Amino acid sequence: MTPITSPRNRGDRPRAGRVLTYVLVIAIALVIAVPVAWVLLASLKKKSEFYGSPWTLPDGLHLQNYIDAFVTAHMGQYFFTSVLVTLLGLVFVLAVSVPAAYVIARYEFRGRGIIEMALLAGLFVNVNYIVVPIFLMLVDWDRALIDVLPGGFFIDNPAVLSLVYAATSIPFSIYLLTAYFRSIPASYEEAASLDGASRFQVMTKVMLPIARPAVITVILFNFLAYWNDFIIALTLLPGDGKTLQVGLLNLMTAQKAAADYGRLYAGMVIVIVPVLLLYAIIQRRLIEGMSSGGVKG
Secondary structure: OOOOOOHHHHHHHHHEEEHHHHHHHHHHHHHHHHHHHHHHHHHHOHHHHOOOOOOOOOOOOOHHHHHHHHHHOOOHHHHHHHHHHHHHHHHHHHHHHHHHEEEEEEEEEEEHHHHHHHHHHHHOOOOOOHHOOOOHHHHHHHHOOOOOOOOOOOOOOHHHHHHHHHHHHHHHHHHHHHHHOOOOOOOOHHHHHOOOHHHHHHHHHHHHHOOOHHHHHHHHHHHHEEEEOHHHHHOOOOOOOOHHHHHHHHHHHEEEEEEEEHOOOHHHHHHHHHHHHHHHHHHHHHHHHHHOOOOOO
16 A cells, blocks of 8 residues: 655655755855855955955955056956957857858768767867877977068967867867757748748858857857866967966966965956856856747747
């Protein structure tokens, strides 16, 4: 015989699950929010305030730390380099991945299976493991062009760094976009073709708006990868035109020796805030796109 449970007991189980879910979400949010808030408050403190309790609130808004970080520590220059490299990388990867994924998903041609297998294999290659061969290859190319470009072209060039970022993230981007394009019914393309749209117009004006959630996901993941990269930027940009992550390491080394932690934490905030802002904007648009991108009968 099966035990008889009252409706009250059956209703308590989902309620307990929801409470546990809320507790876990709040705990995870605190683990992330508390360190970020602590760094933000520390960036507003004067040098003398760091010798007391680290949990005390700043006496005032000491914004001079941000001015020193931007001007004296060259974080403004590094910030511009990071923005340039990240935006160029996103333009390159989208310009290649979107049409390539659409062709692989929608057209039959010889060698398509081999291309898909090669792209899948690229997902398992960690770019940090091949950064030295990439560096040596670019050095050889600079040596081959030494008579034309004595100062070099491929090393210490933000545009080349963007191309390397895009090339290493193309397998993931095409894989994600291809899966999404294949989930879209062919009736949309057929209707657009009957209206006289070309293949390019079908891709840009019909398929691409429907695939907006996948495109936004590609932008988000690649932005985080480019913005937070350290090893590739350190290797391919050895000159003064450093990215923000490499410049932050130099700032940490200098400010630890000078015991000027306010400027150091200001540099950390400069690195964190753009990521948080972009994630907040894209997350909302991603949810809206997923809710409105369904197929309606």
